[in-house]
Amino acid sequence: MSEQIRWNEERLAALLALLKPAPAGWIEAAAELPRLRSVLDELVARAEVDAGLRAALVADLESALIAEGVEPTPRVLDELRQRLGE
């Protein structure tokens, strides 16, 4: 197959249409992973040496995350519960 046939305008239009944008919120959440990971690492490290913080986290994880500027999505809550050994 020649490149001219491979890249004719009709085929280009069809290929462009294949890659629709993912929802913006999904992309933002995935892009935030490094910051989120950093916040969670720090929170877990603090909880390991601070029994009061650990108790507060276990008692109300959602509020603790909001206070740290992290949206308490189900994914984040699950991960943090696992890491805190609940």
Add this chain to the structure above:
Amino acid sequence: MTNLTDAQLVARCRAGDQAAWAELVERFSRYVYAIAVQGFRLAEHDAEDVFQEVFARTYTRLDSLRDDAAIKPWLAQLTRNLCLDRLRETARTQPTADEELEPGGFDETLVGLDDALVVREALELLGDPCAELLDRFFCRDESYRTIGGALEIPPGTIASRISRCLAKLREQLEGRNSAADASGGR
């Protein structure tokens, strides 16, 4: 940052560059999304779980990637595996072979998506206004009227502009192929 090769981008992500990570997510978000939604026809909420899990695992496993330039096939395989896991969970039946869960024609779909990603890269190199115009029309399904309003151009001229931009895109891709041929490929 968009001019970085995949390998350069992965290396920067591994070094902890958060802007590079955001760029990697942006670069492959449509690809991962298309595999889940078009390739495996997952429902939107399942596709979202797979999408987030793909990037979460990618972030934590970048160190295990043997070839930084192979991030695309690696992502495709990871997305495929997670889609199959999701289908297996929802099937709630006896253990099912991957071949039975995978939709017919999936390999052809993936070849099409790989080609589409090549075109997408060329589109980004082409830059605006063509990149935005073609993206709005073909990828976001916007009408001439909507595009005309957003880009402040007469709707009556949009069809001809799209045609010219597609021709430029083809030239961009052919130039890229010629360069690759001259250098004996990558």
